[in-house]
Amino acid sequence: MRFDIFTLLPETFAPYLQASILQKAAERQLLHFHLHNIRDYTHDRHHTTDDQPYGGGGGMVMKPEPMFEAVETVLGAPPPCPVILLTPQGRVFNQTIAKELAAYGHIALLSGRYEGVDERIRQHLVTDEISIGDYVLTGGELPALILIDAISRLIPGVLGDPTGAEDDSHASGLLEYPHYTRPPTFRGWDVPPVLLSGDHARIETWRRKQSLARTLAKRPDMLARAPLTAADEKILRELRD
16 A cells, blocks of 8 residues: 655654554555655745735645645656545545545545645645544644554554454444453453353354444444444343333
8 A cells, every 4th residue: 555645744754654553564565655745846945835815814825836746746647546635624534434545555645734725736636635523733744644544454464463453443333342451350350251251152242242332322323324233233222221
């Protein structure tokens, strides 16, 4: 999976991309990260990437020329992959979108700054717009890292456990079940006996019920979209009674 990231602050990405799972996956050539400084594609002595908005108003707007030149120089015109602008105006990111993007094998991420980007970038360069939630950040660098992390987990071989991503919260449409590890007793709090039983069928049944219970308690809105079985519906009726 290749990520081309266009940003004014490429140095903010390195600490995260060069650590833990992402670093190991990059070393194994499963992930490829290419950082591009938009300022490198300016032609004035001050490397200007923003200007005052036409019509007045506060803040500065990212100019179209450096962004277009950066993307088209690196990727060609038109780019052969999705070009995603990280913006609060985009569709809200979730696990379904992560799966959708992981299927491409190559995406470009545009990290905006200041008041926003010139509308011509949105209309004629960007192919998708994504938000990570209903709030505003200083720039698109953190949202870009969130997309990279979530998408990378879905690439075969990135996680040590090949089924690890399947059990994550939201991956199955439900919140994940509780986890326990050694010691079996800590400060008088015991691990549920079923997890020590070695009976994998009972463990799976327990985990499914716990997932349903947690989702019902914390995110009941998810149940309307989750792929529930008849057995799941029976458990939920019991939990509601």
